[in-house]
Amino acid sequence: MNWDQIEGNWKQLKGAAKAKWGELTDDDLAVAEGNIEAFAGRLQERYGITKEEAKKQFDEFVASQRQ
Numbered sequence: 001m002n003w004d005q006i007e008g009n010w011k012q013l014k015g016a017a018k019a020k021w022g023e024l025t026d027d028d029l030a031v032a033e034g035n036i037e038a039f040a041g042r043l044q045e046r047y048g049i050t051k052e053e054a055k056k057q058f059d060e061f062v063a064s065q066r067q
Contacts, residue, residue: 006062007033013065020061023047 006013014029017039023046032039036058043054 007035013062016065017061021046 010033017029018024018026021043024042028042028046032042036055039058040051040054043049043057044051047054049057
């Protein structure tokens with residue numbers, strides 16, 4: 001799934017992301033809107049992880065959604 005597809009399917013992915021990362025708020029997900037930088041920043045804030053780890057987790061999440 002490329003970034004255009006992620007942005008286009010963000011509403012569907014949002015529910016799955018909220019289930020995976022329960023500490024993210026609806027506002028966090030609204031701000032991210034499929035943008036990896038914004039999403040990684042929100043994960044970094046909420047979970048105290050590095051930006052690289054946040055991006056890695058998001059990439060793994062997106063890959064799992066393809067299945």
